[in-house]
Each structure stands twice: as structure tokens, then as C-alpha cells.
Amino acid sequence: MGVPLPLRLPALLALALIVLPVLGLFARIDPGRLPALLTSSTALTALELSVRTALTATVLALLLGGPLAVVLARSRFPGLRFVRGCVLLPLVLPPVVGGLALLYLLGRTGSLGGPLRDWFGLTLPYTTTAVVLAQTFVAMPFLVVSLEGALRAAGTEYERVSATLGAGPWLTFRRVTLPMLLPPLGSGLVLTFARALGEFGATITFAGSLRGTTRTLPLAIYTEAQADVDAAVAMSLLLVAIALLVILVARPKAVEGRA
Amino acid sequence: MNRTPRGAAPTAVLVVLLSLLSGCGAASGDRNTLTVLAAASLTEPFREIGDEFSKRAPEVDIRFNFQGSSLLAEQIRQGSGGDVFASANTDMMARVRGADALAGEPHTFATNQLAIVVPPGNPAGVESLADLTDSDTSLVVCAPRVPCGSATEQVESASGVRLDPVSEESDVKNVLHKVVAGEADAGLVYVTDAGSAGDEVEAIDFPTSDEVTNEYPIARLAAAEHPELAGRFVEFVRGERGQRILGEYGFGAP
Numbered sequence: 001m002g003v004p005l006p007l008r009l010p011a012l013l014a015l016a017l018i019v020l021p022v023l024g025l026f027a028r029i030d031p032g033r034l035p036a037l038l039t040s041s042t043a044l045t046a047l048e049l050s051v052r053t054a055l056t057a058t059v060l061a062l063l064l065g066g067p068l069a070v071v072l073a074r075s076r077f078p079g080l081r082f083v084r085g086c087v088l089l090p091l092v093l094p095p096v097v098g099g100l101a102l103l104y105l106l107g108r109t110g111s112l113g114g115p116l117r118d119w120f121g122l123t124l125p126y127t128t129t130a131v132v133l134a135q136t137f138v139a140m141p142f143l144v145v146s147l148e149g150a151l152r153a154a155g156t157e158y159e160r161v162s163a164t165l166g167a168g169p170w171l172t173f174r175r176v177t178l179p180m181l182l183p184p185l186g187s188g189l190v191l192t193f194a195r196a197l198g199e200f201g202a203t204i205t206f207a208g209s210l211r212g213t214t215r216t217l218p219l220a221i222y223t224e225a226q227a228d229v230d231a232a233v234a235m236s237l238l239l240v241a242i243a244l245l246v247i248l249v250a251r252p253k254a255v256e257g258r259a
Numbered sequence: 260m261n262r263t264p265r266g267a268a269p270t271a272v273l274v275v276l277l278s279l280l281s282g283c284g285a286a287s288g289d290r291n292t293l294t295v296l297a298a299a300s301l302t303e304p305f306r307e308i309g310d311e312f313s314k315r316a317p318e319v320d321i322r323f324n325f326q327g328s329s330l331l332a333e334q335i336r337q338g339s340g341g342d343v344f345a346s347a348n349t350d351m352m353a354r355v356r357g358a359d360a361l362a363g364e365p366h367t368f369a370t371n372q373l374a375i376v377v378p379p380g381n382p383a384g385v386e387s388l389a390d391l392t393d394s395d396t397s398l399v400v401c402a403p404r405v406p407c408g409s410a411t412e413q414v415e416s417a418s419g420v421r422l423d424p425v426s427e428e429s430d431v432k433n434v435l436h437k438v439v440a441g442e443a444d445a446g447l448v449y450v451t452d453a454g455s456a457g458d459e460v461e462a463i464d465f466p467t468s469d470e471v472t473n474e475y476p477i478a479r480l481a482a483a484e485h486p487e488l489a490g491r492f493v494e495f496v497r498g499e500r501g502q503r504i505l506g507e508y509g510f511g512a513p
Binding site: 109 | 405442
């Protein structure tokens with residue numbers, strides 16, 4: 001087997017377009033300042049907040065997006081295609097649009113946020129909860145898509161056999177469907193976490209930016225880039241390193257080419 | 260079977276790429292395009308100044324790049340082109356100067372102050388700077404890293420009021436947006452931004468605002484492709500006409 005020659009050069013250019021800018025980041029760094037920059041309280045506070053919120057968002061995506069994936073893969077109802085399309089929206093929308101949408105729904109004057117505030121005295125913007133919601137909005141589709149794809153590819157044969165043997169839907173789900181889902185679930189969760197970690201636009205629009213509360217690593221990088229570019233680059237490296245680590249260690253199937 | 264000659268596709272890709280690259284090169288080499296990098300807070304008056312300038316010099320096209328001063332300063336240091344730089348504070352100009360990217364001395368051409376803005380109707384009943392520390396009042400300010408944020412810090416030290424914002428935005432326009440959208444009870448922005456927002460916000464002056472004044476310097480850049488034109492633009496901004504337009508937008512005289 002061989003790759004046709006006309007494909008090789010564009011492939012090389014594509015790879016260069018992704019890898020060279022990231023390598024450029026490494027070239028920009030001043031190694032003498034790196035340790036100090038990475039352990040600065042600005043970087044550590046942001047990293048801690050980022051990991052905490054991204055993990056919470058991943059759990060939320062699992063609890064809500066997991067069932068959604070099963071429903072999308074296993075039910076038939078009119079408008080299913082439309083619903084599936086809606087689930088993909090956050091993947092294609094600019095994140096800042098997601099942030100505005102969240103703001104106008106859940107903001108203090110939002111159609112849902114207004115009543116929440118008037119009745120329960122609850123306001124979401126500027127809270128860590130808002131960060132988690134923004135991250136879940138943007139990252140959950142990764143989980144839904146990978147789970148739904150896996151369920152459809154697996155088919156319903158085993159589940160039908162289980163049903164004929166007298167198992168109810170819930171037992172069948174737990175004993176047959178769930179074990180089938182575990183490998184793709186792992187890769188979906190990893191992608192979801194990585195995407196939540198990198199979330200920027202929706203967060204800054206909906207949650208604002210305050211150290212320790214809503215300023216996640218990507219927001220801290222943006223703020224630092226206005227003043228101390230070395231610090232911003234150091235934190236960018238941190239984010240790149242974590243993302244690479246997550247992708248390589250977990251080796252998600254979607255990334256390994258068997259989505 | 261339809262066979263493409265070996266190497267035809269890569270060659271085609273190269274040709275497309277090269278033509279794109281050369282296209283960009285030609286655009287930046289225009290004979291009379293003056294590139295002005297200016298602080299975001301100068302957007303409205305500079306557009307008007309640009310129109311006036313073009314009336315007098317029809318052969319010149321002015322291309323504005325309005326962004327945060329800090330970001331512009333960094334871009335200039337990284338060698339992005341431009342003829343003129345107008346910054347929202349002296350720190351950012353000093354940074355560009357420190358990189359030997361200026362041609363000649365910077366000149367202060369305008370001043371600006373902070374004002375409190377609140378949504379129409381002032382729902383939280385903000386009257387003074389001290390009211391902003393009320394824990395029920397959600398306040399949005401600029402991050403200390405950007406010029407409007409360092410002005411905010413100076414206001415804090417001049418007035419002795421410790422502010423407790425719910426968010427520190429990286430751009431004065433973002434602060435304004437949060438107030439306009441009703442997502443904040445109050446914000447600290449430039450007097451001029453409060454003015455450009457019109458009826459969408461109410462502005463409240465406070466006593467110490469006079470003590471903290473941002474100076475806006477303008478200078479020709481060393482990398483200017485049109486040094487003579489750049490000098491003329493700087494003089495126009497500092498001249499009677501430019502000063503009148505800036506004044507109409509609420510900027511103070513140097």
C-alpha cells in the first residue's frame with residue numbers, strides 16, 4: 001500500500017499548520033523565567049480553577065449527555081434528526097455565541113435568570129457555576145456524539161436477545177448496553193474534559209473574569225497576554241501540555257481513528 | 260482512466276499558496292494607505308478625524324486598527340506594521356518606545372477620566388464610589404493589566420475605597436456591555452465610553468475622578484511606510500480640528 005504522491009505534500013502542509021505554531025510557542029519562551037512563571041500564583045490559581053470546573057463539567061456532561069446519547073441512538077420519534085442537529089450546534093457555533101445565549105437565558109435579566117433571581121435570589125453570572133455551565137454547553141456534544149455513534153455502530157442485536165430472555169429495559173441497559181458503552185465512554189469523557197479545559201469564549205461572555213472565581217486558565221492567558229506575554233506563553237504551554245497528556249494517555253478511540 | 264501528470268496536484272497547491280502570499284504582499288505595499296493603530300476607546304472620534312483628514316488629503320486611505328492599547332503595543336513590539344500609534348496611557352507608549360519602535364517623541368493629545376455607569380433607572384441606587392462596595396451591588400471593572408484597569412486602581416488608592424468587583428474584563432467596551440445588558444449594577448468606564456453609549460447607561464461622576472487622568476499619547480512609528488503622511492496625521496490630531504472632534508466626544512485637552 002502507498003499514499004498517492006499528490007496527497008503527501010498537502011498532508012505535510014496540514015500537519016505543519018497545526019504543529020509549527022505550537023512549536024513556535026516553545027521557541028518564544030525564555031527558559032530562565034519558565035519555572036517562576038509556571039508556579040506563579042496567577043497560573044496556579046487559574047489552573048486549579050480550570051481543572052476543578054472542567055472535571056465538574058465532565059461529570060455533568062456524563063449525567064445529562066449520557067442519557068441523551070442513549071435516547072438519540074435508541075428511540076424513534078418525529079423530529080429526531082432535528083434534535084440530533086441541535087445537539088451538534090455548540091460544536092459549530094462560535095463559543096461567544098454560546099456565551100451570549102446562556103447570558104440571555106440565565107443572566108440576571110434573562111428569560112429564566114430573571115425569575116430565578118426574583119423568586120430564589122439566585123444569580124448565575126460571575127459565579128463558578130456559570131463557568132461549569134459554559135464548559136458543559138460547549139463540551140457535552142463531544143460526549144453525546146461519541147456515545148451515540150458507538151451505540152449505533154454496535155446495533156441492537158444483543159439488547160433484543162436480552163429482551164427475549166425476559167430482561168426488562170432497565171436490566172438490559174445495565175447488563176448489556178452499559179458494558180458495551182464503556183470503551184467509547186472513556187474516550188468521550190476525555191475529549192469532553194479536554195474541550196472544557198480549553199473553553200474561553202462562552203466563559204468570558206457568560207461568567208466574566210475574576211481571579212479564583214471565574215478566571216480559568218484560558219481567561220488568565222488572555223488577560224496576561226495584554227501585559228506580560230512571557231507569562232501568557234508559559235501558561236499556554238501548560239495548557240498544551242495538559243491537553244496532549246490527556247489525549248495521549250487516554251488514547252480516545254475517536255482520536256485513534258475508530259470513531 | 261484519467262491520469263494526472265505526476266506532481267501536478269502539489270504544484271497546483273504551491274501555485275495557489277504562492278499567489279495568496281504574493282497577494283497579501285501587494286496589499287500591504289499600497290502607495291498611500293496610512294495605518295493607524297489606536298486604543299479601542301478612540302474608535303468613534305478617530306473615525307471622524309479620519310474622515311476629515313481624508314477630505315483634505317483625498318489621495319490618502321486611512322486604515323484604522325482599534326484594539327486594546329496593551330495588545331497593540333505588543334503587536335508593534337513583535338514587528339507588525341503601522342504608521343501611527345495612539346495609546347490610551349503613557350505606560351503602553353513607553354513600552355513601544357523601549358523597543359525602539361518609535362520615530363520621534365510621543366505627544367499627549369487628549370486626556371480621559373473614569374465615570375461610574377449604571378443601567379437606565381439605576382436599579383441598585385448607586386450614588387457614589389462608596390456605594391460600589393455594597394455587597395449587593397454587582398460591579399464590573401477593567402482588569403488591572405489594561406489601561407482602564409490601572410486607572411481604576413489609581414481611583415481606589417486616591418479615594419481609599421476598596422472595590423470588590425464581580426468581574427474584571429480585559430476591555431473597557433466589555434465592561435460597558437455588561438452594564439448595558441443589565442448584567443451588572445455598575446461599571447467603571449471612561450467618561451467618553453459612557454458618552455458614546457448614549458441613553459443605554461446613566462453616568463455618575465465622582466469627586467476623585469478628576470485626580471486620576473489618563474493621558475493619551477500619539478507617535479509616529481519607526482517602521483512607518485509613509486513617515487511624512489504619518490507626521491501629518493499626528494499634527495492633524497493635535498491641531499485645532501482634531502482637538503475639537505475629540506472634545507465633542509468628551510476627551511479632555513492635554
